[in-house]
Amino acid sequence: MSDDKGLRLALAERLAVDGHLRTEPWRAAVESVPRHAFLHSGYFERTDSPGPTGWRPVLPDEPGWLDGCYQDTSLVTQIAGTISPRDIRGEILREPTSSSTLPGLVVRMLEDLQVEDGNRVLEIGTGTGYSTGLLCHRLGEDLVTSMEVDPGVSNRARAALGHSGYAPLLIAGDGLAGHPDGAPYDRLIATCAVTELPYTWVEQTRPGGVILATLAGWLGSSELARLTVGEDGTARGTLFAGQVSFMIARSQMPPPLGLLPDTDDGDERKTLVGADDLEDWNTRFVAQIAAPHAQLLTLTRDGRTEHLLVDVDDGSWAVLVHRGETWTVRQGGPVALWDQIERAVHLWEAAGSPGLDQFEVTVTPEGQTVGWPKG
Missing domain, CATH: 3.30.160 (Double Stranded RNA Binding Domain)
Structure with a gap:
């Protein structure tokens, strides 16, 4: 048994014990798809230095890199929109812009997507390509389309997927616009957060199809939402309480604050x-x-x-x-x-401070509404 196979099996067991892996098809995917193949450019680990958050690169030739790939943790793969682990030495004090999401959350979302054999899936946010590889193993590469806004990130994912034996349709472009040429899809899953679910996703998902995405806001609270598309072209669903966090889609990121107001007025x-x-x-x-x-x-x-x-x-x-x-x-x-x-x-x-899992989400051509049951 190769070292990485042992690590894959151990990761699958850990995720099953923690309740993230619940069905055999997804467990088989985790046991088969090598996460480290999607991290060959290295990753950043957080430093403990005082002050602003710092990040230092961890490269494949370093001790601990392989074991780190199979921890149930998110691994930052890009800083400030362009900087990869191989681009720097030492520490960098900028904001992460791409990452390999912790496997526990990845497989939890894939389980919650409730795919069935033969389902066609559109994934928004290819990232490293690891979740795309899991989808390919579960459904077959011909049924998987994945979109990534960053062409460089998309190209690296394409190479990693090919090295792992998968060739899904990868699109470099704005995931919020979806990919209408491949519609309708049975399932749509987003691995970036959105402040508002685009109606284009609803249009491109067949009636009865499922959309799974993270609803976020500029104050920093976010939750998973699962919606079902109706015959009337409206998507309705609820939130999952669980404090899920993803990076917000770049086109929905908050604008720079600029010059602050004079707060002595008012x-x-x-x-x-x-x-x-x-x-x-x-x-x-x-x-x-x-x-x-x-x-x-x-x-x-x-x-x-x-x-x-x-x-x-x-x-x-x-x-x-x-x-x-x-x-x-x-x-x-x-x-x-x-x-x-x-x-x-x-x-x-x-209304009794209902939990977020009781909040209802509706997306129509006019926009999105989020609310809670009234007491």
């Missing part, structure tokens, strides 16, 4: 919903439904901590300060951001 009042309430994952999800274009940052000014929400698009802002036992909010711009959030949180709490 009207100030007390608020019963404070910035600390947003530390709760569910409350934050509710808040970003109410203010979908708001970004949050924490500043220290004149010896006090300020929590600033900014909507770059329309210039609205709200700043929250904790004074003793009381939170105050000061707002400016055309929209009272915190009023919207406070109102939504109170309505959610009045």
Whole structure:
């Protein structure tokens, strides 16, 4: 038994024990598809240095690289949109832009996709190609189409898939537009997060077909959503509570904040919903439904901590300060951001603070709605 085969078998057993692998076809895929083949350019591991998050490359000729490939963890494969592990030495302090998702989440999503033999699948976000390889093993490469926005990442995935014996249809392009030439699909799965599910995905999925994607927001809370497409061209479904996080699709990333507003202006009042309430994952999800274009940052000014929400698009802002036992909010711009959030949180709490797994998602040609059952 080769070293990597032993590692594949051990990974499959670990994922089964943890409850991620639930059916034999997907277990066979994990036992057969070599994850390390999709990481031959290396990966970045997080450093423990103080200050901003740092990343250092781990290359295939280093001890521990192979074992690292088979840990149930996400492995960053690209930094700042262009930088791969082979491009640097030492440490880099930039944001990750591509990764190999932790296998436990990958197989959990594939299980939740509920594929059947003969299903045609569109995958949004090829990444390293590992999840694409699992789909090919389960369904056959002729039934798998995968899209990746970054041509370089797509080409590396193509090479890794070919080396592993798979040749699905790979498209370099904007996954939010889908691939209409191959529609309709029986299943659509996204391995990037979206702030709004594109209606193009609904159009390209047959009635009765399933869409599985992560709904996210610029405040940083996100959950898996599974929707079924109806005969009327509308997709409906619910969220899975589980705090799933993916990188947001590049075209839906928040814009640069630019010049911050003058927060000394505006009207100030007390608020019963404070910035600390947003530390709760569910409350934050509710808040970003109410203010979908708001970004949050924490500043220290004149010896006090300020929590600033900014909507770059329309210039609205709200700043929250904790004074003793009381939170105050000061707002400016055309929209009272915190009023919207406070109102939504109170309505959610009045309904009994239902869990995110009770939230309903609907996508129509007019757009997306997300809500909770009213108490």
